Amino acid sequence: MKRFCCAFLLTISCAAGAMSQTRVYEGTEAGALRCANMMALTAIVLSDTDRMGEQEKDVMIGISFLILQGHVSGTWAEKKAALEVVRDRRGVQETLDDFERLAEQCLRDFPIN
DSSP states (O other): OHHHHHHHHHHHHHHGGGOOSOOOOOHHHHHHHHHHHHHHHHHHHHHHTTSSOHHHHHHHHHHHHHHHHHHOOSOHHHHHHHHHHHHHHSOHHHHHHHHHHHHHHHHHHSOOO
């Protein structure tokens, strides 16, 4: 899973340079982007503050990847650029609060299996 997550992050990071214009997502795809961002950012913050182990972080980043893969159209560069927009619109504490309130709903709305 760790290799999978690292490959995912590398893929979307490398692909970002190929994109010159940000794609606009709406509706359910925008919701999926918000959920994917919430999962990934929460995992990173909790791991960085020693409140989550490395394996759990990898699982949550994997969930974020699967949400993007299954519920958001476009190239990885477009998805990454959109994630950056979502990330920049919400503060870290707001995102953590969203996770507490919305994580289960996200997994119901955007199943990964």
